[in-house]
Amino acid sequence: MSDKNRVYVFDTTLRDGEQVPGCQLTTVEKITIAKELEALGVDVIEAGFPISSPGDFQSVVEISKAVSEPVICALTRANTMDIDAAAEALRFAKRKRIHTGIGSSDMHIKYKFNSTREEILKRAADAVKYARKFVDDVEFYAEDAGRADNAYLAQMIEAVIAAGATVVNIPDTNGYCLPDQYGAKIKYLMDHVSNIDKAIISVHCHNDLGMATANSIAGVINGARQVECTINGIGERAGNTSLEEVAMILKTHHALGYHTGIQSKKLYHLSNMVETMMRMPVQPNKAIIGRNAFAHSSGIHQDGVLKHRENYEILNPEDVGIESNAIILTARSGRHALKHHLERLGYKLDKVNLDEVYQRFLVMADSKKEISDADLLELMGNGNDQNYTDDKAIKVTLLQVVCGDPLRPMATVKLKINGEEKEASSAGNGPVDAAINAIHEIIKDQIDIDEFNIQSMRGGSKDVSKVNMRVKHNGQSYYGYGTSTDIVNASMHAYVDALNKIY
Ligand SMILES: CC(=O)SCCNC(=O)CCNC(=O)[C@H](O)C(C)(C)COP(=O)(O)OP(=O)(O)OC[C@H]1O[C@@H](n2cnc3c(N)ncnc32)[C@H](O)[C@@H]1OP(=O)(O)O
Numbered sequence: 001m002s003d004k005n006r007v008y009v010f011d012t013t014l015r016d017g018e019q020v021p022g023c024q025l026t027t028v029e030k031i032t033i034a035k036e037l038e039a040l041g042v043d044v045i046e047a048g049f050p051i052s053s054p055g056d057f058q059s060v061v062e063i064s065k066a067v068s069e070p071v072i073c074a075l076t077r078a079n080t081m082d083i084d085a086a087a088e089a090l091r092f093a094k095r096k097r098i099h100t101g102i103g104s105s106d107m108h109i110k111y112k113f114n115s116t117r118e119e120i121l122k123r124a125a126d127a128v129k130y131a132r133k134f135v136d137d138v139e140f141y142a143e144d145a146g147r148a149d150n151a152y153l154a155q156m157i158e159a160v161i162a163a164g165a166t167v168v169n170i171p172d173t174n175g176y177c178l179p180d181q182y183g184a185k186i187k188y189l190m191d192h193v194s195n196i197d198k199a200i201i202s203v204h205c206h207n208d209l210g211m212a213t214a215n216s217i218a219g220v221i222n223g224a225r226q227v228e229c230t231i232n233g234i235g236e237r238a239g240n241t242s243l244e245e246v247a248m249i250l251k252t253h254h255a256l257g258y259h260t261g262i263q264s265k266k267l268y269h270l271s272n273m274v275e276t277m278m279r280m281p282v283q284p285n286k287a288i289i290g291r292n293a294f295a296h297s298s299g300i301h302q303d304g305v306l307k308h309r310e311n312y313e314i315l316n317p318e319d320v321g322i323e324s325n326a327i328i329l330t331a332r333s334g335r336h337a338l339k340h341h342l343e344r345l346g347y348k349l350d351k352v353n354l355d356e357v358y359q360r361f362l363v364m365a366d367s368k369k370e371i372s373d374a375d376l377l378e379l380m381g382n383g384n385d386q387n388y389t390d391d392k393a394i395k396v397t398l399l400q401v402v403c404g405d406p407l408r409p410m411a412t413v414k415l416k417i418n419g420e421e422k423e424a425s426s427a428g429n430g431p432v433d434a435a436i437n438a439i440h441e442i443i444k445d446q447i448d449i450d451e452f453n454i455q456s457m458r459g460g461s462k463d464v465s466k467v468n469m470r471v472k473h474n475g476q477s478y479y480g481y482g483t484s485t486d487i488v489n490a491s492m493h494a495y496v497d498a499l500n501k502i503y
């Protein structure tokens with residue numbers, strides 16, 4: 001990989017992202033995010049627009065002090081007042097950049113500035129010249145370049161590079177371009193701006209038509225070497241190019257030869273931080289970091305992923321800092337996914353009557369959106385002996401208890417083990433203890449109950465009780481679950497449920 005293929009990542013979460021209603025941050029929050037961006041490996045942090053408010057000014061000052069590795073950039077309009085403020089706010093930055101610019105489309109020239117192409121071109125070059133008095137690194141943005149006439153845009157870019165711009169930003173401010181058009185625009189500038197080799201071309205795309213990332217990549221393929229983007233793609237209106245998408249596209253399509261300095265394993269953590277601090281929920285199907293980006297819920301996909309992850313995943317979730325993918329059980333899941341979760345919960349699949357459990361699972365799943373671990377435990381531990389094959393599992397076929405006050409509690413239990421029936425009776429300090437003791441007599445083993453929890457589903461003496469149990473065997477814990485209107489029966493089933501995971 002040669003350095004001419006190094007793509008610089010310019011993060012504008014704290015400027016374009018923060019422009020979004022409701023996303024405003026305190027200076028302390030901005031510093032926290034800026035430090036995480038530094039750890040992520042971004043090359044430039046656009047820290048704010050200093051002229052816009054005293055708060056934003058101060059944030060740029062504080063970020064400049066707190067962060068040393070990336071270039072700290074401040075936005076301005078093409079006027080001396082904004083540039084003065086930016087230069088002042090950046091005074092503590094180790095590496096600093098002023099980002100100045102002006103509209104470049106005829107629409108903006110006429111209807112925003114009531115001006116002419118010639119006058120705007122002069123204001124652009126003058127602003128860059130003025131900014132260069134303060135810093136060596138000046139980026140120029142040609143606002144609404146996506147809709148600008150290419151020949152005029154090239155003239156403007158040539159003039160600002162001649163005036164000292166080190167980076168030239170070609171924003172598709174309104175998210176208008178098609179990827180081919182935007183790529184061709186960058187190529188046009190590469191071919192027609194005589195001094196283009198003296199500056200880096202930057203792409204800054206908006207997502208109004210959902211093409212921000214595609215346009216940015218088209219820009220890179222055609223010669224741009226800086227991408228402006230935000231965490232989670234937040235930004236004005238429909239948002240900006242999302243940083244995580246660009247980083248992972250360039251990593252996944254490494255054959256293209258481009259590389260960034262992004263430590264991709266930190267992406268998910270930072271995405272969560274931005275989501276929380278900016279109170280801007282990430283859509284579940286958001287590429288790379290959405291809740292469902294690595295979740296599989298339909299049977300054919302789940303089967304494919306379980307057999308070989310890459311069947312349905314082009315990215316490894318660990319590469320973006322997500323621990324693992326998720327196989328979500330729904331009514332569209334198949335037996336492979338059900339088996340996967342039962343095994344994960346400790347069930348021995350050679351004993352489970354999978355077809356039988358699957359049919360009852362489908363009935364349950366049709367009445368719920370997602371089947372949780374608790375639902376599966378209920379499905380398996382409700383005393384329904386059809387869950388297990390006759391010849392391999394332990395099943396309760398009889399439970400009789402005698403108890404009262406002053407009676408001594410006694411229990412008789414009949415178990416079917418590997419198809420053979422065995423019976424025992426025992427006393428205990430209560431009916432549950434007596435029944436457990438009777439089981440010990442049958443299995444000739446002592447399995448200690450570590451945790452025992454009885455709960456009624458809703459309350460009231462007619463209610464169904466559920467029993468959760470943890471038992472210990474050879475130093476390992478096993479969980480059992482049982483339900484019944486009879487708490488002794490529920491306890492028995494929970495205990496046998498655990499035994500079936502041991503033997
Ligand atoms: C595409 C982008 O994302 S650009 C960044 C957008 N972000 C923001 O606007 C947030 C920060 N903005 C602000 O705080 C305020 O708008 C300020 C402080 C910059 C300006 O406030 P005001 O002086 O009250 O002006 P207001 O915002 O109403 O109007 C913008 C003015 O800037 C001018 N202007 C807009 N862009 C530029 C530019 N790039 N260069 C020079 N002048 C510009 C407009 O023509 C208008 O000038 P006019 O008053 O002569 O018509």
Ligand SMILES: CC(C)C(=O)C(=O)O
Nearest residue numbers: 141143144171173204
């Ligand atoms: C200020 C510029 C870079 C911008 O945000 C845009 O054009 O969208």
